[in-house]
Amino acid sequence: MxxxxxxxLNASELIFPALECIHIAGFALSVGTIAIVDFRLLGxxxxxxxxxxxxxxxxxxxxxxxxxxxxxxxxxxxxxPDMYYLNRSFQVKMVLLALAIVFNYTIRRxxxxxxxxxxxxxxxxxxxxxxxxxxVFGGIFIAFVGQFV
Amino acid sequence: MSIxxxxxxxxxxxxxxxxxxxxxxxxxxxxSCIAVFGGMILMTDLRLLGLAMTGxxxxxxxxQFRIWKRVGFCIMVTMGAMLAGSEAVxxxxxxxxxxxxxxxxxxxxxxxVFRGSVYNxxxxxxxxxxxPTRAKVAASLSLALWFGLVCMGRLIGYYEAPxxxxxxxxxxxxxxxxPR
Numbered sequence: 001m002x003x004x005x006x007x008x009l010n011a012s013e014l015i016f017p018a019l020e021c022i023h024i025a026g027f028a029l030s031v032g033t034i035a036i037v038d039f040r041l042l043g044x045x046x047x048x049x050x051x052x053x054x055x056x057x058x059x060x061x062x063x064x065x066x067x068x069x070x071x072x073x074x075x076x077x078x079x080x081p082d083m084y085y086l087n088r089s090f091q092v093k094m095v096l097l098a099l100a101i102v103f104n105y106t107i108r109r110x111x112x113x114x115x116x117x118x119x120x121x122x123x124x125x126x127x128x129x130x131x132x133x134x135x136v137f138g139g140i141f142i143a144f145v146g147q148f149v
Numbered sequence: 150m151s152i153x154x155x156x157x158x159x160x161x162x163x164x165x166x167x168x169x170x171x172x173x174x175x176x177x178x179x180x181s182c183i184a185v186f187g188g189m190i191l192m193t194d195l196r197l198l199g200l201a202m203t204g205x206x207x208x209x210x211x212x213q214f215r216i217w218k219r220v221g222f223c224i225m226v227t228m229g230a231m232l233a234g235s236e237a238v239x240x241x242x243x244x245x246x247x248x249x250x251x252x253x254x255x256x257x258x259x260x261x262v263f264r265g266s267v268y269n270x271x272x273x274x275x276x277x278x279x280x281p282t283r284a285k286v287a288a289s290l291s292l293a294l295w296f297g298l299v300c301m302g303r304l305i306g307y308y309e310a311p312x313x314x315x316x317x318x319x320x321x322x323x324x325x326x327x328p329r
Contacts (some may be wrong), residue, residue: 015308017303017304017307020303020305021296021299021300021303024180024183024299024303025296025299028183028184028187028188028191028299029191030186030189031184031185032184032185032186032188032189032191032192033188033192035184035185035188036185036188036192037191039185039217042215044212045214045216045217046213046214047213047264048205048209048213049205049209057201057202057204057205058192058201058202061192061195061201094297108259132181132184133177133181136177136180136181136184137173137174137177139180140173140176140177140180141173143173144169144173145174
């Protein structure tokens, strides 16, 4: 069982911030590559390629970024599980993260790869971006939530 | 009044600092931009290293991301300047903030140094049988600078000014001496 006091991650003041930096890098890689496809679905950029081509190119990097994020995230969580578990912003973040990942690998994937209609593509891209911004928002607010609740 | 006090006393900077909601919202925007536009920088670098999007020409990758990287850079710097400006006194005493500024300047130097031979020379790079070392060096340095910036940015929040630390330990000492 992980108790905050017995957790080796709490042995040094530097480990937590170092993990956070890795977490942000993984997040930039995964969400960044997802956003590039979303931009294409919105018709805003990378128009020399189809959304399907870009999605195929970037897929492995999205997965790599997600792996980094999902590895460092639970380690960060383990440094103070009670605080996170009870933090309303963290709870919202986890729900949005689950929704974002599921959405990404079901509806959005299908839309990007099958060349759906512009309207559907745009709608899907907007939902995807909104979900991920929500995840970031939830993450930032973990540190601020005490001021509201 | 010092410069940093003057900056953070500007009307909207004070409003920003004192609002419980605006500061985190701007942080979220700042971070979202890091993902979207930082992600594009990552993919450009990985393309130049021959690791990602290898089916597309360097010209395609660099050219199509360029406009968005510029837009993103503007939003990110605006957000960052406002975040730092609203807490100018704290930030100006923070070594990680200055570390981040130094890396930003180095990023500018990097752009100037490699502009002609790499980023504006993609058609030539595409013609060559292999990606030239110079382009790979540019991409590697860019990746290192990028990660350094993220780290410095994150560490800004962890720095405690000496007087703050002293104040906290003083409080603790006082508290410890309160008779029970």
